[in-house]
Amino acid sequence: xAQPTSPEGEEWPCPGFTTHPQNTAxxxxxxxxxxxxxxxxxxxxxxxxxxxxxACLETSYEFLGVGGMxxxxxxxxxxxxxxxxxxxWQRGRAEKLWLLLINGQAR
Ligand SMILES: [Zn+2]
Numbered sequence: 001x002a003q004p005t006s007p008e009g010e011e012w013p014c015p016g017f018t019t020h021p022q023n024t025a026x027x028x029x030x031x032x033x034x035x036x037x038x039x040x041x042x043x044x045x046x047x048x049x050x051x052x053x054x055a056c057l058e059t060s061y062e063f064l065g066v067g068g069m070x071x072x073x074x075x076x077x078x079x080x081x082x083x084x085x086x087x088x089w090q091r092g093r094a095e096k097l098w099l100l101l102i103n104g105q106a107r
Contacts, residue, residue: 014056021053021061022104030106032097034074034084049073053102063098070094072101 050070051063055077062073064087071087071094087094100106 014054018052018054019102020057021059021102024104028100028105028107030097030100032072032086032101032106034086037073037083037085051098061098061101063094072098 046067048065049062050065053061055075058078059074059076062075064071064073066088069088070091071085071089074084074086076082086097089097097106
């Protein structure tokens with residue numbers, strides 16, 4: 001399952017102090033509904049990144065505050081780079097889902 005390592009991997013040293021999502025085997029407890037970021041999700045309101053996972057991994061996540069609501073951004077940095085968005089939710093709900101996400105229980 002491991003990605004083949006390549007010299008380019010060296011450009012993304014792991015700082016080691018950021019969250020790494022768990023990679024659990026088996027089906028997740030919850031599957032989030034991710035949509036391409038090319039739609040309305042990337043327009044309009046200013047977004048703030050409140051938390052993020054480590055960028056050393058192929059897939060990283062951001063916890064965003066968007067106009068009083070909260071959502072996630074998923075960035076897959078392999079070519080072609082793919083960015084998707086899930087949410088928005090109220091903060092309490094979003095924080096629960098974020099924990100599931102970084103524990104590998106949601107995808
Ligand atoms: Zn890392």
